[in-house]
């Protein structure tokens with residue numbers, strides 16, 4: 001009875017309590033990141049923090065190491081609907097690694113700690129004219145979650161999964177040794193890490209490939225009116241010899257959907273500018289659905305707002321509140 005009431009009137013809890021708390025949470029992280037990067041030189045403290053993780057693993061071994069290790073990250077912080085019951089005091093490792101460590105534009109590499117979020121990376125890279133080849137949409141997703149879990153995006157037809165843009169991983173393994181795995185060195189560990197859900201060790205740093213970008217996306221909306229047409233348009237776009245940078249499709253019903261194709265664009269190509277990220281703009285999937293009636297269209301969207309187009313409404317889940 002109580003559960004039914006709470007589910008039915010969940011907006012009473014979500015709107016006045018959860019939404020203000022999440023604004024404060026975001027504010028805390030913005031200030032924290034600015035403070036550590038700007039004033040505390042976070043990268044220089046990385047080695048110290050990794051030593052602390054190694055010490056925790058040694059302690060776990062000394063205590064008998066009975067339960068498999070995992071991170072102490074609270075389950076409410078994961079972008080997941082899973083209820084986590086296996087984390088206990090004697091098998092969790094605190095992994096306080098949330099910072100961008102270095103950018104090497106000569107090698108086209110960014111080195112980051114595993115708890116860095118996609119939102120932090122886009123904020124850091126785009127003003128410098130760089131981006132990740134694969135940028136999963138929700139800005140709270142973490143680098144470690146996207147490698148050890150899974151990560152995919154509208155550019156994956158060109159670049160593969162998020163794990164495919166990884167060039168090196170640094171891992172503290174079960175005997176507390178720090179190992180750097182690449183395609184050439186410790187290649188078995190490197191290839192086994194994607195989708196391993198933390199079973200092979202604690203990830204402490206990652207090198208990701210980066211590419212040059214432009215500050216806008218020119219996005220084309222193609223309405224489709226049957227499942228066959230949706231599959232045809234989607235397959236045609238992703239299989240082109242020189243495919244668009246981004247391809248995404250949303251189905252609104254069995255016989256109606258919109259396929260979107262996009263490319264990076266420089267400032268002077270603006271027409272139909274739409275800054276979709278503003279709070280007063282319609283949720284992206286609603287806006288996209290409006291092209292079913294308009295019969296297609298084309299817009300210029302600021303790149304970072306395009307990348308995080310589904311963050312505000314968590315795709316279409318916002319409507320369930």
Ligand SMILES: Cc1cc2nc3c(=O)[nH]c(=O)nc-3n(C[C@H](O)[C@H](O)[C@H](O)COP(=O)(O)OP(=O)(O)OC[C@H]3O[C@@H](n4cnc5c(N)ncnc54)[C@H](O)[C@@H]3O)c2cc1C
Pocket residue numbers: 070071073077078079080081095114115136137138140141142143144145146148149150151152153197198199201202203204314
């Ligand atoms: C509502 C929703 C929307 C989503 N949207 C997208 C999307 O837009 N694009 C996309 O690609 N995917 C999406 N996903 C899937 C998502 O990418 C995966 O669920 C991802 O694993 C979650 O990332 P996280 O940062 O919360 O990682 P977590 O759930 O915290 O971590 C994933 C696994 O890795 C382990 N782990 C994490 N850090 C470490 C570490 N440092 N060392 C060792 N082990 C570690 C954790 O224990 C866990 O087993 C979505 C999922 C949901 C529920």
